[in-house]
Amino acid sequence: MKNLLEFLAKYHHWFIFVLLEVISVVLLFQYNSYQGSVWFSSANTAVGKLYEGRSAVESFFSLKKVNEELTLRNFYLERQVHELAEAYGELTKDTTVLERNGLEFLKKYKVIPAKVVYNTVDMPDNLMTIDKGSKDGVAVDMGVACGSGVVGVVYMVSEHYSVVIPALNSTSSRISCAIRGRGYFGYLHWTGGDASRAYVEDIPRHAQFHRGDWVVTSGYSSIFPAGVMVGQIEKVFNSPDGLSYRLQVKLATDFGNLRDVCVINDRSVLEQSQLLHAAQDSLRAKQNQ
Numbered sequence: 001m002k003n004l005l006e007f008l009a010k011y012h013h014w015f016i017f018v019l020l021e022v023i024s025v026v027l028l029f030q031y032n033s034y035q036g037s038v039w040f041s042s043a044n045t046a047v048g049k050l051y052e053g054r055s056a057v058e059s060f061f062s063l064k065k066v067n068e069e070l071t072l073r074n075f076y077l078e079r080q081v082h083e084l085a086e087a088y089g090e091l092t093k094d095t096t097v098l099e100r101n102g103l104e105f106l107k108k109y110k111v112i113p114a115k116v117v118y119n120t121v122d123m124p125d126n127l128m129t130i131d132k133g134s135k136d137g138v139a140v141d142m143g144v145a146c147g148s149g150v151v152g153v154v155y156m157v158s159e160h161y162s163v164v165i166p167a168l169n170s171t172s173s174r175i176s177c178a179i180r181g182r183g184y185f186g187y188l189h190w191t192g193g194d195a196s197r198a199y200v201e202d203i204p205r206h207a208q209f210h211r212g213d214w215v216v217t218s219g220y221s222s223i224f225p226a227g228v229m230v231g232q233i234e235k236v237f238n239s240p241d242g243l244s245y246r247l248q249v250k251l252a253t254d255f256g257n258l259r260d261v262c263v264i265n266d267r268s269v270l271e272q273s274q275l276l277h278a279a280q281d282s283l284r285a286k287q288n289q
Contacts (some may be wrong), residue, residue, distance in 0.1 A: 003169055007132050010155050010267075014142065016239075025262070031107060038219075039215075040147075040273070044091070046236075053137075054158070062210075065240060066130075071186060074234065076241070081179045081252075083124055083232060094103050096231075097126070103195050106250060110137070110265040111262045111263070111264060111265070112132055112136055112137055112138060112262060112263040112265060113132075113260065113261075113262050114125075114130040114131055114132040114136075114138075114144075114162075114260075114261050114262065114263055115130065115131045115259065115260060115261075116128060116129070116130055116258050116259055116261060117129050117130065117161070119166075119254050119255070121168055121195040121228050121255050121281075124170045124171070124192050124193070125169050125170060125171050125172065126166055126168045127155075127163055127164070127165065127166070127169070128152060128163070128164040128165075128166050128170050129146070129149070129161055129162070129163055129164070130161065130162050130164060130261060130263070131161060132160075132161070132263060133157050133158045133159045133161050133162050134158065134159055135155050135160060136160075136161045136166040137263075137265060138153065138263050138264075138265075139154065139157060140154055140156065140157055140265060141153060141154060141223060141284065142154045142223070142263050142265060143223045143224040143228070143263070143264040144164050144166075144261050144262070144263055145228050145262055145264060146241060146253055146258060146260060146261045147260070148229065148252045148253050148254070149228060149230055149231065149251070149252030149253045150167055150175060150188075150217060150224065150228050150230050150252070150253060151166055151167065151230035151253055151255075151258070151261050152165050152166035152167055152169070152173065152221055152231065153162045153165050153173070154263065157158075162263075166255060167188060167190055167193055167230075167251065167253070167255075168190050168198075168255055169190065170190055170191055170192050171190075173188070173190040173222075174187045174189065174222045175187060175217065175223075175224065175230070176188075176217065176219075176221045176224070177215050177216065177230050178212065178215070178216060178217070178218035178219075178226070179203070179207070179209045179214075179215055179233070180214040180215065180216045180227075182207065182208065182209050184203055184204060184207035184209065185203075185218040185220060185248070185249075186200045186201050186202040186203045187201055187202060188199070188200055188215075188230060188249070189201050195251065195252055195255050195256055196250060196251055196255075197231075197234070197248060197251060197255070198231070198249055198251055199246055199247060199248055199249065200215055200233075200246070200247040200249055201242055201246055202239070202240065202244045203245040203246070203247055205243065205244060205245065205246055206243065209233065210233075211233050211234065211235070211236065212230065212232060212233060213231075213232070213233045214231070214232055215231050215232070215233060215249050216228060216229055216230055217228040217248070224264065225264065229252045230249065230251065230252060231249035231250050231251040231252045232248070232249060232250050232252070233247050233248070233249055234248045234249065235247070235248040238249075247273060
């Protein structure tokens with residue numbers, strides 16, 4: 001306290017000077033219209049810049065939430081477009097029926113947004129890690145997609161993280177696909193190398209399609225629903241045995257720039273999977289008899 005009093009006594013003239021300056025400035029701007037308008041304009045400009053900077057900072061930190069929302073919205077829109085296209089193909093003209101069918105379709109899915117925390121694209125057997133696990137509802141064999149298309153399948157799960165086998169895995173990834181609007185199906189296989197291209201194998205020889213047609217998930221597995229985007233047909237080859245076609249596809253998903261994904265929890269998947277496993281166990285039991 002003594003030091004404080006000595007400091008105030010030593011520099012009291014400076015404090016008095018500052019106080020008088022503040023009083024004079026207040027009187028100047030309060031009782032002079034021109035100076036007051038200048039002060040008001042300058043203060044508004046300064047405050048506006050401050051608010052603009054704060055808004056820019058808030059917008060930057062809200063990008064994470066925006067990206068998650070866009071990813072989920074894109075996924076739902078892709079599914080809805082697929083359902084509407086099928087209904088249109090059946091020559092249904094009642095738009096209210098289309099809307100009801102689309103809403104019923106969307107009710108089947110619970111989508112879990114996630115962030116990619118680890119990813120490789122330059123190995124023969126790439127793996128990916130996301131920041132959601134069993135506590136978030138993620139389970140093994142759930143499909144993973146992003147706003148633009150297919151990503152992969154959940155392989156291992158811990159409480160807070162999951163390992164995903166992406167489509168860019170040459171030995172473990174086999175995703176059932178179909179040519180959109182044509183009905184012919186095969187499976188997606190990546191052979192390594194270019195991370196933007198893969199192949200759809202086992203398309204039957206009698207299939208009718210064109211370069212530029214889109215490939216989507218077929219819905220014939222218990223992992224992905226039908227209609228999730230896979231890619232676009234670029235080239236057509238004969239299979240090694242000559243009995244089917246091999247399609248080179250430009251993948252819709254940019255795996256080298258993948259940040260936001262969503263895990264697809266299809267409520268019907270568990271039932272399909274349980275039924276399939278029961279059928280397999282029954283066949284094995286009969287073979288062993």
